[in-house]
Amino acid sequence: MSDELFDSTQDVVGVLTDQIEAHFDMDIAQLKAAVAVQPTASPDATEVVRWHGLLVGAQSVLDRAEDDLLAALETQPSEVDDPTMGLAHRVNAAVTARDGRALVVRWLLDPGAPGKKDPAAQRPGQLQRADRTGPAVQTSVAPRPASAPASAARTGKAAQR
Known part of the structure; x- marks a missing residue:
């Protein structure tokens, strides 16, 4: 049973x-070839091929990490040492990356x-621009009224004294 579980998780x-x-x-090989020839023809296909390649690479790293861990465990007595625990952590990280x-x-x-x-x-609760019935909220500073600025009024009063 553990072989079946191992095979099914490794077959991601x-x-x-x-x-x-x-x-x-x-076929994946045909898809990769098509994307290599015309990468802009189908952005979806290009992205899938890119991420599939990353997935295959991550699986390869995981396979090596598992092999290293199994080799270390075969030489271990009943207690696992720190370097072997480090290999176990490496396997966990590789599984996370692959997944x-x-x-x-x-x-x-x-x-x-x-x-x-x-x-x-x-976002169904938010209004679309085209659905607006009124103007957008004003975002610029409101213009000042056409009166003398405060600094000019002060200078005028000072000059009259």
């Missing part, structure tokens, strides 16, 4: 690769994900 890249291929209706990149790929593939719609649609 495979599952997301399958989802990418289904989403774009082409974070996986979340970004999933978000990129989900057209209805929060933040992907019109920003105004995300």
Whole structure:
């Protein structure tokens, strides 16, 4: 059973690769080649390919960290030493990085994900500019009335004395 769990968690890249291929209706290698030729043709495809590459890299780092930890654990007596705990922390950090990149790929593939719609649609309680019936709030300083400035009035009074 632990082998099944290990295989399923390690196959995050495979599952997301399958989802990418289904989403774009082409093999990941074909998609990467298409993006390399015309990166501006589909910004969505370009972003997915970029983040998929980051995900694959993170999985590779995780695989190496797990291998190093397993090798260290095989030589440990019943208590784990500090260097081996450091390897365990490295595995945890690698899992976090891989999972974070996986979340970004999933978000990129989900057209209805929060933040992907019109920003105004995300804030239903706020008025849109086009919906305003009156003028916007004044943001500049109000003009002064057409009278003599205070400093000129003072100088005039001082000159009369």
